Amino acid sequence: MARGRFITFEGGEGTGKSTQVGLLATALRDAGIDVLETREPGGAQGAEEIRRLLVEGDVGRWEAMSEALLHYAARREHMAKTVLPALDAGRWVLCDRFADSTTAYQGFGHGLDRAALDQLHRLVVGEFVPDLTLILDLPVELGLERATARPGSETRYERMDVDFHRRLRDGFLDIAGREPGRCAVIDASGTVDAVHASVRALVGERLGVPLG
Numbered sequence: 659m660a661r662g663r664f665i666t667f668e669g670g671e672g673t674g675k676s677t678q679v680g681l682l683a684t685a686l687r688d689a690g691i692d693v694l695e696t697r698e699p700g701g702a703q704g705a706e707e708i709r710r711l712l713v714e715g716d717v718g719r720w721e722a723m724s725e726a727l728l729h730y731a732a733r734r735e736h737m738a739k740t741v742l743p744a745l746d747a748g749r750w751v752l753c754d755r756f757a758d759s760t761t762a763y764q765g766f767g768h769g770l771d772r773a774a775l776d777q778l779h780r781l782v783v784g785e786f787v788p789d790l791t792l793i794l795d796l797p798v799e800l801g802l803e804r805a806t807a808r809p810g811s812e813t814r815y816e817r818m819d820v821d822f823h824r825r826l827r828d829g830f831l832d833i834a835g836r837e838p839g840r841c842a843v844i845d846a847s848g849t850v851d852a853v854h855a856s857v858r859a860l861v862g863e864r865l866g867v868p869l870g
């Protein structure tokens with residue numbers, strides 16, 4: 659059986675990733691593809707438990723490297739228990755955030771050394787890379803406005819200062835510039851339908867799947 663494809667969605671707060679994951683999943687299922695929707699941090703039982711430690715509570719509760727280690731612990735669980743088994747079973751996996759979020763948030767945002775993060779990445783993730791990464795890009799103020807309008811307790815990152823969010827936005831654009839073959843940047847300031855049209859077009863073009 660052919661291995662499934664791994665598509666990741668990345669971007670800052672309030673960029674509409676989760677909505678776009680759901681819409682792409684529906685479009686792929688309509689095209690007869692078996693799809694798994696998942697997210698990071700989370701997507702496996704232990705990883706969801708770690709998620710709560712990361713997204714709730716005081717902004718300053720973790721030292722930056724501890725925070726990166728928690729994200730990578732969650733990622734390892736998620737890959738081992740959810741992502742890799744699904745891909746091996748031929749399913750396509752759509753993931754709301756993956757390792758580029760650690761580079762952007764903990765690297766560019768918190769200022770952790772890139773080489774140290776790369777070492778951690780190799781140790782935990784190895785050579786595994788997404789087939790396609792869609793980076794939803796939005797001005798920071800607009801994204802934070804959208805994000806803070808949502809109810810819920812998962813607000814730890816939203817409460818970090820605006821310069822942190824500016825740095826991680828630049829981080830995502832830097833990643834996209836370094837790896838244009840894997841990544842595509844999508845302007846997320848349009849309507850949900852307009853962004854979805856860009857997502858469909860990119861998936862069609864890059865992964866060779868006709869989506870109507």
Ligand code: TMP
Binds near residue numbers: 729755756757759760
């Ligand atoms: P979400 O709200 O998009 O589900 O993501 C949860 C938060 O976790 C979000 O604010 C970004 C943050 N995050 C990191 O800081 N590093 C990571 O590696 C990941 C996956 C998420």
